[in-house]
Amino acid sequence: MNGLTFVLLVLGIGLAFLVFNHDSGQTLGLSNDEFGRFIYLLPIAGLLGAGILAGRRGGLSQSLRYIAIWLLIILALVAAYLYRDDARGFAARMYAGLVPGSAVVVTSEGGNEVIIHKTMGGHFQANVAVDGETLPMLVDTGASAVVLTYEDAARIGLDPAELRYTLTVMTANGRASAAPVSIDEIAIGPIVRRNVRAMVAEDGRLDQSLLGMTFLATLGSLQMQTDELRLRD
Template sequence: MMRLIIVLAILGFGLAVLLFNHDSGRSFGMDNDSFGRMITLLPFAALLSVGILASRRSLSESVRQIAWWLLIILVLVTGYLYRNDFSAVGNRLLAGLMPGRAVVVTTSEGGMEVILHKSLGGHFETTVDVDGVAVPMLIDTGASSVALSFEDAVRIGIDPANLNYTQTILTANGRATAAPIRLAQVAIGPIVRQNIPAMVAEEGKLDQSLLGMSFLSTLGSLQMQTDELRLRD
């Protein structure tokens, strides 16, 4: 109970100082960010001191407790310093376990890159933001344009009554007609494009929407490896 009171007292004192010095931006000669980090470490130092004092009956026990606390502090500091790297590794792991999940990384040049992993069917699939609606799509470099299934088109708010099916396309279900349209916005993660040419397949002819070259050709690069696809803005 006493240890909890000490921790809360230190954190409460630090919070009060930060609130009081919010406008000035400095506390006790250091900037508020540095002061805040110091305050979060003080409870560990206080608990370490209390533990040492409580175990004065044995030097070996005191040394053992100091070692454990140093290890804990080292792990916490390491986790904080490499938090972005750990986050990137976690996202890559999730992408491998959940194909279709887009992983966003920053390249060495400071640009943005989206990484996709193959699905169980051997294709690259992901969820694409189309005019503010999440649409599952198959990445298809053989498709000249973004192609929406009839159902997805209706879902994003396109009225079939206003479409003119003037183009002929080949789909997995055979030859079909499609209506040319333009999409206000198509986005995968941070890669956003406006006014993208697209088409809507007639009802029942396209099982899944396709992300074709009218979007893919606007990218900085598209690199396909064994089970990985990299899209660079």
């Protein structure tokens, strides 16, 4: 029986025991979690022992070399398991930093947080799902409401030409007229809000849609740091 067959056999038997004793919560006097860890470590110990025995044929120095290699492998596996959540978070932060608008979702103190990183232009921009369409939006605490551009309003199924532009708003391009609308659903990561009051800017008066206070004011908290913005549901 080669080493791979031994490892698969042990894991298969252990899995069968766990499946059979799932409802009881215990296997061979151990809790299922403890038994699972034991089954996980047993093949590693077996492979370590096999490496030591193989190394004995090459003398003491060869045996010590095998032991050191296997200890490093075991430590790497343990570290990867213990810090798997941190590794996922690091990878997500790297991706968000490289791809503007990508939000990072983390679990903090029992709740979900969405982290938005500042773009090269110095703004907080996020890809937001609005009625099923993903729109790049600027997070703007100075905007009293969610404001859609004329083009984005058409993307989510509104007919901006038929709207009544009865409101006056200030934009980066100056004073403009806007039409009041209601958005069925806005989501950024796991944070979802429904029936959100919003406005549609008249054609050509807004360069990018704004995620304003009719959405932001519903959050549990909004924390702005030097290069990141944290939104908590």
